[in-house]
Amino acid sequence: MRQNVCILGATGSIGDSTLKVLAQHTAQYTVFAVTGYHRIDKLVEICLTYRPKVVVVPQEKKQEIWQKLQHHNLVDIEILSDEEGLVYIASHADVDIVMAAIVGAAGLLPTLAAVKAGKRVLLANKEALVMSGDIMMQEAEKNNALLLPVDSEHNAIFQCLPHDYNTKNTEISLSQGISQILLTASGGPFLNSSASDLEHVTPAQACKHPNWSMGQKISVDSATLMNKGLELIEACHLFNICESKVTVVVHPQSIIHSMVQYVDGSTLAQMGNPDMCTPIAHALAWPKRIHTSVPALDLFANHHLDFQPPDHQRFPALQLAREAIQAGGIMPTVLNASNEIAVDAFLNGKIKFTDIPKLIDFVLNKIDNVAANSLDIILGHDTLARHTANTYIQSKGQ
Numbered sequence: 001m002r003q004n005v006c007i008l009g010a011t012g013s014i015g016d017s018t019l020k021v022l023a024q025h026t027a028q029y030t031v032f033a034v035t036g037y038h039r040i041d042k043l044v045e046i047c048l049t050y051r052p053k054v055v056v057v058p059q060e061k062k063q064e065i066w067q068k069l070q071h072h073n074l075v076d077i078e079i080l081s082d083e084e085g086l087v088y089i090a091s092h093a094d095v096d097i098v099m100a101a102i103v104g105a106a107g108l109l110p111t112l113a114a115v116k117a118g119k120r121v122l123l124a125n126k127e128a129l130v131m132s133g134d135i136m137m138q139e140a141e142k143n144n145a146l147l148l149p150v151d152s153e154h155n156a157i158f159q160c161l162p163h164d165y166n167t168k169n170t171e172i173s174l175s176q177g178i179s180q181i182l183l184t185a186s187g188g189p190f191l192n193s194s195a196s197d198l199e200h201v202t203p204a205q206a207c208k209h210p211n212w213s214m215g216q217k218i219s220v221d222s223a224t225l226m227n228k229g230l231e232l233i234e235a236c237h238l239f240n241i242c243e244s245k246v247t248v249v250v251h252p253q254s255i256i257h258s259m260v261q262y263v264d265g266s267t268l269a270q271m272g273n274p275d276m277c278t279p280i281a282h283a284l285a286w287p288k289r290i291h292t293s294v295p296a297l298d299l300f301a302n303h304h305l306d307f308q309p310p311d312h313q314r315f316p317a318l319q320l321a322r323e324a325i326q327a328g329g330i331m332p333t334v335l336n337a338s339n340e341i342a343v344d345a346f347l348n349g350k351i352k353f354t355d356i357p358k359l360i361d362f363v364l365n366k367i368d369n370v371a372a373n374s375l376d377i378i379l380g381h382d383t384l385a386r387h388t389a390n391t392y393i394q395s396k397g398q
């Protein structure tokens with residue numbers, strides 16, 4: 001039986017890798033629905049190759065894509081728009097698997113819809129989980145959704161955990177002998193830059209990651225180490241583990257994708273060439289294994305594996321994230337929203353690279369913590385944090 005896949009964020013970097021894996025396994029998987037936002041021509045190309053049943057774009061792009069699909073005689077593809085369209089395809093009865101790969105908070109409602117509909121959800125969109133951690137995990141349990149990590153570190157941790165690891169039982173990590181999770185970080189493009197060099201970093205430099213080819217937002221997050229901060233929060237929710245048991249280890253080669261340590265002295269690591277096709281294929285087929293085009297690791301190819309602790313002085317964002325998850329409640333949502341605004345402002349030349357953590361710190365201190373126990377509260381505080389961040393940027397710009 002072929003399984004129907006819905007790709008939220010098909011035009012992005014994770015979308016590319018997902019389609020690449022699916023193209024190798026057309027006997028098992030069909031592309032049922034795809035979505036895009038700005039890159040309409042790319043979405044049309046995807047439609048030409050994969051012939052999905054439904055495509056979702058913003059309302060203002062509907063006419064453009066309709067004309068382009070007509071031009072290619074792709075008249076049978078249904079065109080839907082906006083959040084309503086995203087939620088519709090993510091929860092569609094014919095869909096078996098949802099790849100959640102929209103960047104940022106825009107992915108929250110469709111990802112949650114897929115979870116509520118009990119789908120196999122391949123989670124790349126970490127921001128959605130950071131914003132709504134408890135609700136997302138509770139809904140997954142309630143609706144028997146299979147929430148599988150695509151983020152390479154979390155996928156690695158998942159592979160290194162005991163096969164019967166139960167995220168629903170809070171004490172399970174103790175009873176299964178897990179002592180800590182080692183979350184690896186490449187350190188980003190500025191690992192060896194001085195504090196004064198960081199003052200003059202340009203968006204182009206920040207988006208040039210040494211090991212991974214990714215979208216702009218996550219590339220900047222990797223450069224500030226906020227990506228590791230978001231991943232720390234993601235790990236706490238996905239594996240129901242306390243932040244104090246998650247240690248960040250800078251490993252510049254990105255060969256080990258993360259590790260789990262056990263009380264008997266064992267450290268299990270998952271290794272491989274840095275290519276997102278591996279975690280995507282793993283999450284797609286789990287518990288089976290399927291082929292990808294990623295070459296096997298050649299350990300004789302002069303690989304050095306280096307490890308060092310993160311430098312919190314030059315990269316304060318990671319510590320801000322740790323404090324946000326320690327505080328709990330709405331603080332991770334506020335952290336995420338202010339980071340999205342800060343990254344956008346940096347990419348648009350409105351603030352400096354080093355202003356990103358300063359802005360996030362300001363917003364975290366400005367907003368009172370409350371319990372994040374409803375979607376309304378989460379979305380309300382997401383808006384409030386964005387507004388607070390924008391006001392700060394405007395005041396500094398004058």
Ligand code: NDP
Pocket residue numbers: 008009010011012013014015035036037038039040100101102103104106124125126127150151152212213214215216217218276
């Ligand atoms: P990209 O920027 O390459 O792609 C983002 C996707 O989201 C695109 O399809 C984009 O459409 C779409 N999109 C952007 N804004 C909106 C919006 N407001 N509404 C609906 N769709 C929107 O990002 P990546 O693929 O790199 O990352 C996607 C997610 O996966 C992120 O959450 C990231 O943190 C996570 N991730 C990525 C990894 C990677 O290696 N790239 C690794 C681990 C996690 P369009 O392009 O048409 O504008």
Ligand code: MG
Pocket residue numbers: 151152153231
């Ligand atoms: Mg990652």
